Amino acid sequence: MAERTPLSELLIVDADVHVHESPGALAPYCDPPWDVALRSVADVPERYLDIPGFSPGGDGTLTARFPTSHEATRMVHTPEQMVSELHQIGVDLAVLFPDHLLKLAVLPQADYAAALARAYNAWLIEEWTSRHTALLAAIVACPQDPEDAAREIERHADRAVAVYLPCAGLDPLWGHRSYDPIYDAAQNAGLPVLLHAVTVTSPVFPFNNHGFDTEFARHSTSHTFSVMANVISMVSTGVVVRFPRLRIGVTEAGISWMPFVCNRLDKEYLERRREVPFLTERPSHYVKRIYVATQPIEEPERLRDIVTLMALYDGDDTTVFASDWPHHDFDHPMKLDMVPLSPEQRAKVFGENALALFGIDREGRRA
Amino acid sequence: MTVVGRLADFPEGTHRIVTVDGREVGVFNIGGRLYGLLNRCAHQGGPLCAARRTTGTLVADADSGWQPRWALEGEVVACPWHGLEYHVPTGRCLAFPEIALRRYDVVVHGDDVVVSPASSHRPPAASGR
Numbered sequence: 289m290a291e292r293t294p295l296s297e298l299l300i301v302d303a304d305v306h307v308h309e310s311p312g313a314l315a316p317y318c319d320p321p322w323d324v325a326l327r328s329v330a331d332v333p334e335r336y337l338d339i340p341g342f343s344p345g346g347d348g349t350l351t352a353r354f355p356t357s358h359e360a361t362r363m364v365h366t367p368e369q370m371v372s373e374l375h376q377i378g379v380d381l382a383v384l385f386p387d388h389l390l391k392l393a394v395l396p397q398a399d400y401a402a403a404l405a406r407a408y409n410a411w412l413i414e415e416w417t418s419r420h421t422a423l424l425a426a427i428v429a430c431p432q433d434p435e436d437a438a439r440e441i442e443r444h445a446d447r448a449v450a451v452y453l454p455c456a457g458l459d460p461l462w463g464h465r466s467y468d469p470i471y472d473a474a475q476n477a478g479l480p481v482l483l484h485a486v487t488v489t490s491p492v493f494p495f496n497n498h499g500f501d502t503e504f505a506r507h508s509t510s511h512t513f514s515v516m517a518n519v520i521s522m523v524s525t526g527v528v529v530r531f532p533r534l535r536i537g538v539t540e541a542g543i544s545w546m547p548f549v550c551n552r553l554d555k556e557y558l559e560r561r562r563e564v565p566f567l568t569e570r571p572s573h574y575v576k577r578i579y580v581a582t583q584p585i586e587e588p589e590r591l592r593d594i595v596t597l598m599a600l601y602d603g604d605d606t607t608v609f610a611s612d613w614p615h616h617d618f619d620h621p622m623k624l625d626m627v628p629l630s631p632e633q634r635a636k637v638f639g640e641n642a643l644a645l646f647g648i649d650r651e652g653r654r655a
Numbered sequence: 656m657t658v659v660g661r662l663a664d665f666p667e668g669t670h671r672i673v674t675v676d677g678r679e680v681g682v683f684n685i686g687g688r689l690y691g692l693l694n695r696c697a698h699q700g701g702p703l704c705a706a707r708r709t710t711g712t713l714v715a716d717a718d719s720g721w722q723p724r725w726a727l728e729g730e731v732v733a734c735p736w737h738g739l740e741y742h743v744p745t746g747r748c749l750a751f752p753e754i755a756l757r758r759y760d761v762v763v764h765g766d767d768v769v770v771s772p773a774s775s776h777r778p779p780a781a782s783g784r
Contacts, residue, residue, distance in 0.1 A: 526715075526721050529721065530721050557750055558698060558737060558738070558739050558750050558751070559737050559738040559739070560738070561740060561749055561750040562712055562713040562723075562740075563713075565712075565713040565714045565715040565723050566715040566716065566721050566723075568752075570750070570751060
């Protein structure tokens with residue numbers, strides 16, 4: 289039997305890690321008058337992902353807080369810190385997402401949200417990804433101003449590897465026609481779009497989670513329900529047909545929602561094809577082309593169930609590793625490496641599939 | 656070959672179910688041409704040809720800017736059970752093109768309508784969509 293390649297010798301591409309952007313750090317990159325607003329909250333005592341007028345409504349602020357040693361508020365403040373910490377968990381290349389701007393879509397002021405997105409993108413490239421080749425930029429697309437988001441994609445096309453689509457508190461969902469300029473720009477730039485949610489409580493479906501007592505319940509559903517809603521939205525309005533060269537990825541929702549969505553859409557399709565007459569194949573065929581990041585990888589009693597789940601959505605070529613470092617529910621690569629993947633699956637999931645998703649070589653350069 | 660009725664029994668724009676070799680077959684008159692389909696939906700075995708009427712359906716493609724348009728008027732039958740649609744002239748399932756129903760040849764001899772199993776039940780490659 290061939291010896292198993294040590295994890296340390298595998299290429300590991302991490303599709304989802306988080307930088308910590310503070311209002312004060314973004315202010316110098318932000319257009320007036322919004323820079324003034326950022327400076328005015330620069331010294332506000334920060335709770336985790338909870339700054340008024342910047343990232344309102346922190347996770348877990350609704351439930352009783354007891355003392356704990358769970359370091360649930362880890363943050364990464366500099367590229368040097370990020371590279372060092374990723375090296376410790378064995379990651380070779382990493383795609384950077386924000387912390388606070390996970391909630392960008394909940395901000396009601398479109399001009400402010402767009403200014404924040406522009407500031408973040410410029411800051412991310414200037415202060416992070418241009419300083420270390422292992423760090424790769426997912427620039428944010430502001431859903432409140434799709435035309436501006438499209439201009440941002442064109443502006444940064446050569447210095448990013450992906451376009452991040454915020455999902456928390458999003459209205460309307462990402463299938464809406466108003467977002468077409470974003471998809472058009474991303475497709476033309478050869479950049480994938482990546483859905484990423486976070487827990488919020490909001491009147492907006494599917495974040496109207498007021499019925500839950502616990503963060504246990506809210507966090508179980510927030511990311512997964514949101515990506516399911518958005519994927520179904522993008523299939524049902526034909527994004528997947530109208531932008532045939534657009535690569536789509538999903539982060540931070542695990543993988544077990546995939547077989548459900550595939551099977552549910554195929555079932556509905558047989559009765560309601562007329563509502564989606566632009567589909568020329570069964571819906572699951574389109575869903576199975578979507579890339580899926582592993583984190584938070586399911587932890588079933590039988591770890592081989594992960595392999596079964598992947599088989600259910602034909603995921604050998606579309607499943608990509610993600611750690612979500614440094615967040616409270618990050619996955620160490622060792623966890624995924626406990627899953628009984630074949631050597632080929634292992635190499636693909638840890639690195640090779642991500643190279644295809646992001647269109648990069650093993651050094652992180654755009655192909 | 657089974658005589659299933661007189662031509663006057665199949666007015667244009669109608670269909671009815673007949674029995675051929677012990678099997679139920681829907682005979683459709685679409686634009687003056689006669690078509691035969693096995694009366695059994697590939698989905699859950701529903702009585703496809705018991706549908707009250709044929710209709711058109713919605714299609715969309717790049718030529719229509721991905722906007723839906725009404726097409727195939729009078730050529731589409733939807734199963735009464737769950738609505739799976741078929742293009743009658745080809746037997747092709749619209750949702751799942753890899754599925755095609757068994758087709759029957761329907762010809763007129765004198766005044767008789769005669770049904771026989773098609774030499775091939777596979778539809779032609781182009782379904783008109």
